[in-house]
Amino acid sequence: MAVIGYVSRTEHFSAAHRLHSPFLSAEENQQIFGKCNHSNGHGHNYVVETILRGPIDPVTGMIVNITDLKQWLKVAVLDHVDHKNLDMDVKYFETRPSTTENLAVFIWLRLAMAMPDKSLLHKVVVSETPKNKSEFCGEGLTQQDFDDCIV
Numbered sequence: 001m002a003v004i005g006y007v008s009r010t011e012h013f014s015a016a017h018r019l020h021s022p023f024l025s026a027e028e029n030q031q032i033f034g035k036c037n038h039s040n041g042h043g044h045n046y047v048v049e050t051i052l053r054g055p056i057d058p059v060t061g062m063i064v065n066i067t068d069l070k071q072w073l074k075v076a077v078l079d080h081v082d083h084k085n086l087d088m089d090v091k092y093f094e095t096r097p098s099t100t101e102n103l104a105v106f107i108w109l110r111l112a113m114a115m116p117d118k119s120l121l122h123k124v125v126v127s128e129t130p131k132n133k134s135e136f137c138g139e140g141l142t143q144q145d146f147d148d149c150i151v
């Protein structure tokens, strides 16, 4: 029976967005999203923490090599969101509001697809501001979600 532990990596990125839903009218969007719906958009300095859970290898003392996690995050996530406009540059948000919640799901999907063993992915935590954050643990995903996150 192996010892089960957690390991995480935190990354930062800056991105612009505008909170709006393609399924609502302009009036409904303004009413729901308020200032965050303004057509000029706005930006955030996001913080994303990715947490992995799994057996600690008795030989290496690692669950995964954090150097690998860093590379997976760069290639699968950060290169596609850092200094981007989430609504214009990321196809996944053409049909979903670029809320903190949906961004956490997107990052989970992208990282899971990059990992040799996605079962190790435990949680993604995205902070949009120092006060606002969302967590995702992989619940309720459909194949459509995975299909939509292909960039």
Ligand SMILES: Nc1nc2c(c(=O)[nH]1)N=C([C@H](O)[C@H](O)COP(=O)(O)OP(=O)(O)OP(=O)(O)O)CN2
Binding pocket: 019, 036, 098, 099, 100, 101, 128, 129, 130, 131, 132
């Ligand atoms: N459920 C969600 N609600 C909101 C989201 C979101 O992603 N999910 N996002 C926003 C805004 O885009 C973003 O949070 C900006 O909010 P802002 O007021 O600028 O930031 P703070 O709340 O931290 O500002 P304070 O005024 O200091 O409280 C809104 N809702």
Ligand SMILES: [Zn+2]
Binding pocket: 017, 019, 036, 042, 043, 044, 128
């Ligand atoms: Zn915002």
